[in-house]
Amino acid sequence: MLEWLQTSVEAAGPMAQAFFLMLGGAIPFIESYGSSFLGVLAGVPLYITVPFAVLGNIISMLVLVLGAEKLHNLFRKNKPAAEPSKRKQKFYRLFEKYGVAGVSLIGQWFLPSQITSSMMAGAGVAKGKIIFWQVIAIALWGVVFAGFATAGINMIGVA
Numbered sequence: 342m343l344e345w346l347q348t349s350v351e352a353a354g355p356m357a358q359a360f361f362l363m364l365g366g367a368i369p370f371i372e373s374y375g376s377s378f379l380g381v382l383a384g385v386p387l388y389i390t391v392p393f394a395v396l397g398n399i400i401s402m403l404v405l406v407l408g409a410e411k412l413h414n415l416f417r418k419n420k421p422a423a424e425p426s427k428r429k430q431k432f433y434r435l436f437e438k439y440g441v442a443g444v445s446l447i448g449q450w451f452l453p454s455q456i457t458s459s460m461m462a463g464a465g466v467a468k469g470k471i472i473f474w475q476v477i478a479i480a481l482w483g484v485v486f487a488g489f490a491t492a493g494i495n496m497i498g499v500a
Contacts, residue, residue, distance in 0.1 A: 347384035366397025369453035373483030381490035
């Protein structure tokens with residue numbers, strides 16, 4: 342099955358590969374790490390896999406961070422503050438404990454980067470700080486999971 346996938350992906354060409362890796366990177370819960378991992382398994386060269394998976398994730402995160410404040414203000418207009426949900430309470434505890442850097446780097450194990458970055462923006466954290474740490478985290482996890490996939494392929498002798 343892996344051979345069929347690799348043959349199909351190779352036939353698609355580099356432009357289609359880059360497009361689908363970016364698309365995968367932009368989808369919550371797949372993001373840069375999942376897209377990088379799948380790209381390596383599918384036989385896409387690392388120089389295409391990681392940058393485009395990371396780029397897709399960064400673009401979707403930027404759209405949400407830059408739009409989060411506007412959405413937050415739109416939905417909160419003329420409404421009293423509600424009791425935060427259990428999920429938000431957990432997020433705020435993590436945020437108080439680890440800050441922007443920690444939530445950005447480890448938050449992807451709990452929620453997609455798009456959601457954690459939007460929650461930080463909605464909580465009033467400076468957008469520049471969010472974007473800086475999210476870009477680092479997205480790139481780091483993309484590279485790490487591409488490495489995991491490469492090591493796994495080399496270990497089992499596929500490809």
